[in-house]
Amino acid sequence: MKKELKMSDECESGGCLCxxxxxxxxxxxxxxxxxxxxxxxxxxxxxxxxxxxxxxTQAIVMKGELKFHTTPTASGRNM
Structure with a gap:
């Protein structure tokens, strides 16, 4: 996504460890x-x-390429 949020006291940011x-x-x-x-x-x-x-969806800005991993849970559904 290429939109920007105006940082304020109401905004939070973070990311992955790498x-x-x-x-x-x-x-x-x-x-x-x-x-x-x-x-x-x-x-x-x-x-x-x-x-x-x-x-x-429109309330979050993501930067970087996400990778996904699927694993079956105890109930048999994928997580």
Whole structure:
């Protein structure tokens, strides 16, 4: 995406550890947030939980090339 958000107190930014992917979003557009404590989320984050944020597509700016990995979960669904 090539749009820019105006950074303010309402904006958050971050990215992956290697720095290839960066993101920025406006907190005022947050629809929902929660923590998942399932074993799959614990494995994928290396912690006791995964933080999940739901935002409208137009409220987040992503920079860098995303890569995806799919793995089956205990329920048989893909994550």
């Amino acid at each position: 720095g290839t992917v960066k993101y920025e979003f406006d907190k005022s557009n947050l629809i929902s947030s929660h923590h998942c404590h399932c074993v799959d989320c614990q494995k994928s984050t290396g912690s006791g939980k995964a933080t999940i944020l739901m935002l409208p």
